[in-house]
Amino acid sequence: MVKKVVSATEVAKLANVSQSTVSRVFTPGASVSEKTRKKVLEAAEVLNYHPNALARSLITKKTNIIGLAMKDIQNPFYHEVLGIFSKKLREKGYFVLFVYTENEEIQQDEIHHFLEYNVEAIIVTDALLSSKLVEQLRKNDIPVILFNRYEKSLLCNSVSCDNIYAAREIAAYVYKKGYTDIVYITGKINTSTNRDRQKGFTEYLKEKGIDVKIIEGDYTYERAFHVTKQFIEDGHKPEVIFGANDITALGALDALKEKNVRIPKETAVIGFDDIRMSSWPNYALSTWIQPVQEMVDETINILMSSKQRKEPQTIKVKGHFIHRNTTV
Amino acid sequence: MVKKVVSATEVAKLANVSQSTVSRVFTPGASVSEKTRKKVLEAAEVLNYHPNALARSLITKKTNIIGLAMKDIQNPFYHEVLGIFSKKLREKGYFVLFVYTENEEIQQDEIHHFLEYNVEAIIVTDALLSSKLVEQLRKNDIPVILFNRYEKSLLCNSVSCDNIYAAREIAAYVYKKGYTDIVYITGKINTSTNRDRQKGFTEYLKEKGIDVKIIEGDYTYERAFHVTKQFIEDGHKPEVIFGANDITALGALDALKEKNVRIPKETAVIGFDDIRMSSWPNYALSTWIQPVQEMVDETINILMSSKQRKEPQTIKVKGHFIHRNTTV
DNA sequence: CTGAAAGCGCTTACAG
DNA sequence: CTGAAAGCGCTTACAG
Numbered sequence: 001m002v003k004k005v006v007s008a009t010e011v012a013k014l015a016n017v018s019q020s021t022v023s024r025v026f027t028p029g030a031s032v033s034e035k036t037r038k039k040v041l042e043a044a045e046v047l048n049y050h051p052n053a054l055a056r057s058l059i060t061k062k063t064n065i066i067g068l069a070m071k072d073i074q075n076p077f078y079h080e081v082l083g084i085f086s087k088k089l090r091e092k093g094y095f096v097l098f099v100y101t102e103n104e105e106i107q108q109d110e111i112h113h114f115l116e117y118n119v120e121a122i123i124v125t126d127a128l129l130s131s132k133l134v135e136q137l138r139k140n141d142i143p144v145i146l147f148n149r150y151e152k153s154l155l156c157n158s159v160s161c162d163n164i165y166a167a168r169e170i171a172a173y174v175y176k177k178g179y180t181d182i183v184y185i186t187g188k189i190n191t192s193t194n195r196d197r198q199k200g201f202t203e204y205l206k207e208k209g210i211d212v213k214i215i216e217g218d219y220t221y222e223r224a225f226h227v228t229k230q231f232i233e234d235g236h237k238p239e240v241i242f243g244a245n246d247i248t249a250l251g252a253l254d255a256l257k258e259k260n261v262r263i264p265k266e267t268a269v270i271g272f273d274d275i276r277m278s279s280w281p282n283y284a285l286s287t288w289i290q291p292v293q294e295m296v297d298e299t300i301n302i303l304m305s306s307k308q309r310k311e312p313q314t315i316k317v318k319g320h321f322i323h324r325n326t327t328v
Numbered sequence: 329m330v331k332k333v334v335s336a337t338e339v340a341k342l343a344n345v346s347q348s349t350v351s352r353v354f355t356p357g358a359s360v361s362e363k364t365r366k367k368v369l370e371a372a373e374v375l376n377y378h379p380n381a382l383a384r385s386l387i388t389k390k391t392n393i394i395g396l397a398m399k400d401i402q403n404p405f406y407h408e409v410l411g412i413f414s415k416k417l418r419e420k421g422y423f424v425l426f427v428y429t430e431n432e433e434i435q436q437d438e439i440h441h442f443l444e445y446n447v448e449a450i451i452v453t454d455a456l457l458s459s460k461l462v463e464q465l466r467k468n469d470i471p472v473i474l475f476n477r478y479e480k481s482l483l484c485n486s487v488s489c490d491n492i493y494a495a496r497e498i499a500a501y502v503y504k505k506g507y508t509d510i511v512y513i514t515g516k517i518n519t520s521t522n523r524d525r526q527k528g529f530t531e532y533l534k535e536k537g538i539d540v541k542i543i544e545g546d547y548t549y550e551r552a553f554h555v556t557k558q559f560i561e562d563g564h565k566p567e568v569i570f571g572a573n574d575i576t577a578l579g580a581l582d583a584l585k586e587k588n589v590r591i592p593k594e595t596a597v598i599g600f601d602d603i604r605m606s607s608w609p610n611y612a613l614s615t616w617i618q619p620v621q622e623m624v625d626e627t628i629n630i631l632m633s634s635k636q637r638k639e640p641q642t643i644k645v646k647g648h649f650i651h652r653n654t655t656v
Numbered sequence: 657c658t659g660a661a662a663g664c665g666c667t668t669a670c671a672g
Numbered sequence: 673c674t675g676a677a678a679g680c681g682c683t684t685a686c687a688g
Contacts, residue, residue: 008666017675024668048464082401090428100415116380254608281553333680333681665680669677671676
């Protein structure tokens with residue numbers, strides 16, 4: 001079964017023009033007379049012709065493909081991110097080559113594939129990137145943008161929430177309530193998001209003379225549920241739990257409920273992200289809203305302008321706290 | 329800023345061989361002596377060369393790109409699907425060109441783009457496809473696979489759960505419990521999944537002389553929550569509610585909880601999909617497990633073999649019911 | 657095992 | 673406005 005691709009040459013033959021003319025008809029801005037344009041379009045219609053973007057990109061050096069690499073497909077936050085990216089990039093005429101990686105670190109392999117397909121930029125959400133790989137990408141002159149991640153040691157663009165600021169704000173809120181028995185459930189410990197949220201939260205409270213209890217989570221509901229339950233069973237009943245992300249907070253919340261802890265009276269719960277389900281009535285989780293739309297817009301801006309720049313750009317957005325039913 | 333792409337020719341120059349030889353080194357199975365291979369690989373390393381997959385595909389007619397179109401990005405079920413597809417296709421050497429469409433119907437436009445990028449197949453999850461478009465795709469000889477959808481009128485491959493069978497099984501379960509006050513909350517009414525689930529469920533019970541109350545949902549949590557709440561407020565208290573998918577059932581469940589209806593004692597709740605959160609302790613939703621892995625495998629099988637066939641293939645998988653805490 | 661050459665489907669100066 | 677020609681980076685018979 002050979003695929004019969006109709007080429008511009010065949011259309012040209014049918015329309016009785018040169019192949020160059022056919023090409024011009026399909027190149028926005030090229031000058032063709034209305035008459036020949038019509039003739040060509042008719043022939044194209046008959047033959048069911050559509051230009052070959054790959055052949056085109058060979059010459060124009062523009063593939064209009066953006067590589068998007070994600071790891072934690074389990075986190076609803078990233079689904080929202082993916083949807084928004086896909087939509088907004090489409091509007092700009094770009095397509096998304098999607099790679100879901102299960103490995104801790106984006107593999108050489110996967111980056112190579114992106115390069116082979118000549119992606120114009122790579123957006124990495126939650127996967128890790130070695131500085132060696134970043135270096136290699138720089139050499140190939142393809143911009144990399146870390147989304148929702150920030151790594152000072154990595155010489156590449158990044159768009160993220162100002163996690164330290166946000167976590168300090170949350171800490172201030174908690175402090176104002178007069179709480180002293182405070183728990184922070186971590187995310188994956190080697191992520192920049194967790195590092196900064198933990199830092200901002202604990203440091204602020206430390207300054208006020210309060211020690212935060214740290215429980216190790218991993219950004220999954222299941223683990224948060226488990227560790228919180230264990231914690232309660234060990235005889236603790238903190239006044240407030242701050243989860244490193246919403247899914248963590250929800251796990252903690254459900255564990256507290258199962259233990260019949262009254263929320264927010266006995267224990268308040270705070271998350272981070274504002275995923276869609278956090279606003280579900282059954283949860284109504286108080287959380288920090290990450291302005292995803294804005295973050296995506298910023299990312300696309302960087303992407304569109306990065307050919308003119310040489311130095312990587314770092315964008316931090318703020319977001320804000322939203323009070324729902326899990327805080328008093 | 330011109331992107332400096334290193335071509336095989338430059339590697340050839342450095343390695344002192346012909347460009348053909350460089351090509352062979354990067355073509356699995358081509359015969360090159362160990363000595364020259366090493367020479368070439370070294371030169372490639374130095375120049376940071378990687379073959380251009382686009383140029384290659386121009387000749388081989390293989391792009392290794394699969395188009396994946398999704399609509400309902402809000403449904404966690406499809407996130408899981410996306411993750412699995414992406415992973416399994418990678419294992420087979422394919423990449424996913426992802427399109428998220430907000431339109432009810434996959435647009436001509438989007439399909440055109442897939443064609444321009446020479447995708448080798450198109451997987452459509454929950455978006456609608458006009459028969460005209462399907463026809464056009466057939467003409468271009470590119471296989472289309474409807475995932476989790478089945479449309480008799482559409483001449484294309486499809487992999488889905490046997491929704492009629494599954495819904496009848498659920499109906500049988502409900503019937504055996506002796507329920508007579510039974511509610512079905514629909515999904516989007518124009519989808520094949522909803523149509524078949526509704527059909528199987530209501531027809532089975534009709535055969536037993538039981539009329540099912542139908543409430544119109546749209547496959548979102550929010551709507552299911554709203555309509556269920558309204559329903560209870562109107563003075564109803566059904567013995568069981570079957571939601572067209574999990575997210576619908578969860579919405580209903582939360583509405584019932586808010587109305588202090590005891591679950592499953594007063595009202596049992598059943599979903600469909602088995603998304604991850606359905607197994608969360610707070611929900612523990614009884615539901616129909618769609619064997620997603622199997623469905624994806626079947627899809628990929630069709631995809632790999634469809635060049636040898638001419639007639640579209642229809643696969644139906646079964647799945648099974650899982651009893652958790654929302655049924656007695 | 658290796659090289660020279662043709663060709664994949666396009667774009668884009670260059671003439672006219 | 674249009675055509676002939678070169679060339680993008682590759683693969684693949686064809687010779688040797």
